[in-house]
Amino acid sequence: MKLFISLLISLAFCPGLSAFELQGVRAAQLPNLPQLDIPLPSPAADATRAASAYAAYQINGVEVVVPHIGNGYNLLAVSRAGENFDAKLRAAFGAPAGAKAVPVQPQSKAELELAAANPGAAIVSLNAFLPPNAAALFNREPNFGGPNCFNAALTAAGLMEPRKLRHVGNPEADQLLSMYFKKVPSSSLKPGDVLVLNGGDHGVYYLGGGLIFHKKSYLKHHLYRIAKLEKAYYPEPNEWKPGPFDGGSPFNNAEEIRQTEAWRPTGATYGYGQASAEETAKVNTILFLTEQIEKQAPNWALAKNLGYFTERLMENLVSDWSALGKSPNPVLRAYYTRLASFRDQANQSIETELLSSPHAQGNAYEILKGVWLPRNDYSRGLVSQLLAIYGKDPAGVEKTLDAIGAKFEGSPLEQIKAAN
Numbered sequence: 001m002k003l004f005i006s007l008l009i010s011l012a013f014c015p016g017l018s019a020f021e022l023q024g025v026r027a028a029q030l031p032n033l034p035q036l037d038i039p040l041p042s043p044a045a046d047a048t049r050a051a052s053a054y055a056a057y058q059i060n061g062v063e064v065v066v067p068h069i070g071n072g073y074n075l076l077a078v079s080r081a082g083e084n085f086d087a088k089l090r091a092a093f094g095a096p097a098g099a100k101a102v103p104v105q106p107q108s109k110a111e112l113e114l115a116a117a118n119p120g121a122a123i124v125s126l127n128a129f130l131p132p133n134a135a136a137l138f139n140r141e142p143n144f145g146g147p148n149c150f151n152a153a154l155t156a157a158g159l160m161e162p163r164k165l166r167h168v169g170n171p172e173a174d175q176l177l178s179m180y181f182k183k184v185p186s187s188s189l190k191p192g193d194v195l196v197l198n199g200g201d202h203g204v205y206y207l208g209g210g211l212i213f214h215k216k217s218y219l220k221h222h223l224y225r226i227a228k229l230e231k232a233y234y235p236e237p238n239e240w241k242p243g244p245f246d247g248g249s250p251f252n253n254a255e256e257i258r259q260t261e262a263w264r265p266t267g268a269t270y271g272y273g274q275a276s277a278e279e280t281a282k283v284n285t286i287l288f289l290t291e292q293i294e295k296q297a298p299n300w301a302l303a304k305n306l307g308y309f310t311e312r313l314m315e316n317l318v319s320d321w322s323a324l325g326k327s328p329n330p331v332l333r334a335y336y337t338r339l340a341s342f343r344d345q346a347n348q349s350i351e352t353e354l355l356s357s358p359h360a361q362g363n364a365y366e367i368l369k370g371v372w373l374p375r376n377d378y379s380r381g382l383v384s385q386l387l388a389i390y391g392k393d394p395a396g397v398e399k400t401l402d403a404i405g406a407k408f409e410g411s412p413l414e415q416i417k418a419a420n
Helices: 086-093 109-117 132-137 149-156 170-180 277-299 308-320 322-326 330-354 358-362 364-370 377-389 394-405 412-417
Strands: 048-050 054-059 062-067 076-079 122-125 181-184 194-197 202-208 211-215 224-228 260-265
Touching: 054 109, 062 086, 062 109, 076 109, 086 202, 109 122, 132 149, 132 224, 149 170, 149 194, 149 202, 149 211, 170 181, 170 194, 170 330, 277 308, 277 330, 277 377, 308 322, 308 330, 308 377, 308 412, 322 330, 330 364, 358 364, 377 394, 377 412, 394 412
Parallel strands: none
Antiparallel strands: 048 054, 054 062, 062 076, 076 122, 181 260, 194 202, 194 260, 202 211, 211 224
8 A cells, every 4th residue: 555645844945822813923022123224235245254163244343153053052242342332233133222242151162262262352142132032042953843944934023932833834924924024125124024035945034234044944953043144045064964864955055045025024913803603613623733733743742642643634624624714814814824834744743753764764654554543632632623513423532533543544534524
């Protein structure tokens, strides 16, 4: 029997919301933007100093140091006696009025190397000039597959939480951008803009001064990085490279930016809006799936606790609930596109947890069959909700689970619809 693994991740490159409100970028979360646009520095004018543990860039007259992968979690600078560049950095990064450089005791490789090159000077962290969510994730690995470029960009923008990382597919990114952002000319970027590159194959958050915050792909090996915008696709020092059994990496070679769409936050918020009882029940099921997947995916427990049937069932629901994606209510459209993103998150989690070795790939059928349907509170709760949505008696949950379990790689939704 030919193994069927559901739809591939919709975007290879790159909080639990209330049932009655979709979280937006609040005005308080928006960067304190300067009145004048800060143009991108030209590569010729940008003095870049190479070092073994970091790269250094001239940003608005300040040398800003970006540690390479594995060499520290602080954006850095060197501060000499009588020098104060806080105002310049606040302007460059659109940071709040109180943001300032904070002295650090050198510990990481980048800090120690920078201190050795600048005896007598103070080494300072510039993380206070970054969006808090970007500072929390910089140079860190998510430790599980799925979180991608659009999740990184929208998390930096304050629309998502760094403690709830997950996959964000192109349809969901498009929907959220249309709700909470407006398209602006890419010729004059401001801190806080989300940039969609090369027709949608990568998304980044523009920090200011020509720097971006991004994650190169959904692969767990790609970290949250700060880089020059024009080098968004370029390999970096210490970056993971695929081995002979890893398949291809989306970033094996440098690629130039051919197209840039810029989106600027508007501060818009949305209430739940008009929805029928059935639509609300479907949203509650999406919220239930959201909570469970956000809990299990980072713990490498999605396959064990939620089962392969979850991925297949979400694929069924994406097809069967397509009317939500066409609703005039933008919040319902956002929840629908979230369902598609979590389907892809389940796919990537299962592949990462179970099928990442050549041996496992050769035995995928039996491995997936072994985790097809866990009988637990989660599967009973999910199937009970769906039985009610489709007008079936939730008391028939055990028989329905029997039917789903008997048809590995079948359609779980068909068994739910066929329940007596």
